[in-house]
């Protein structure tokens with residue numbers, strides 16, 4: 629529920645990608661994840677973590693599909709047409725907010741990939757809290773668990789993974805700052821793969837907080853299979869179970885995890 633006197637927390641949900649790596653006949657943002665469109669699950673997760681409204685950025689010609697997919701959204705949804713790159717789509721979303729009579733009251737905005745549907749509520753809450761407490765640009769991150777090699781022509785070398793983190797969304801921002809940074813970047817013609825990097829480019833500090841393996845990005849078909857398993861676990865335990873499920877995935881033996889997940893995480 630939006631309180632008239634409190635600025636709304638608005639999420640820009642970018643859903644205008646081509647899904648080339650995912651392939652298949654149905655765009656990945658509207659493909660089914662336990663019976664709901666991926667983008668619908670993403671918006672529910674943002675709402676569970678405290679977002680009041682969502683601006684969903686859609687590919688030209690996909691508005692109808694997305695409107696149907698989000699018909700039962702728990703928060704108001706606005707639709708905007710995206711651009712050729714993720715960066716263009718984010719900028720369109722931010723411009724929409726700036727021009728909207730009510731959403732332009734927002735001081736905190738989150739920017740989220742539609743294809744990270746299972747972000748736990750506590751991660752969303754922590755991103756919002758960090759911005760409310762004065763951070764300008766916030767991102768969830770997780771440790772890198774693979775050994776990483778850097779390729780240099782015909783040779784390669786191991787990189788110290790203890791200093792690496794994998795970046796997730798939702799990323800949270802002071803709205804005026806991220807809007808200004810994206811506009812500046814458009815004028816200069818640079819490119820970024822996430823929005824924290826856009827702020828950093830103009831001298832703003834990036835605040836890192838704990839992310840979650842549940843927030844995986846559906847990039848290739850196998851990611852949807854993994855997301856189905858995670859979604860089954862949260863269906864039995866609710867939106868606020870993300871931390872507990874994360875602990876279980878780290879601590880338990882694989883056979884125990886498989887058994888619990890198949891029972892919807894009920895003990």
Ligand SMILES: Nc1ccn([C@@H]2O[C@H](COP(=O)(O)OP(=O)(O)OP(=O)(O)O)[C@@H](O)[C@H]2O)c(=O)n1
Pocket residue numbers: 642643644645646647648649650657685710711712713714715717718740741742743744845846847
């Ligand atoms: N022009 C674009 C490109 C990407 N996105 C969104 O940005 C997120 C990034 O995820 P990614 O896996 O890179 O999506 P795609 O660009 O669709 O994937 P691919 O590169 O395989 O085509 C997705 O929610 C995607 O819909 C967008 O809104 N507009």
Ligand SMILES: C[C@](O)(CO)[C@H](O)COP(=O)(O)O
Pocket residue numbers: 714741794795796797821822823845
């Ligand atoms: C923003 C992002 O999700 C951070 O991990 C990611 O960079 C988006 O994916 P892309 O393949 O770079 O568009």
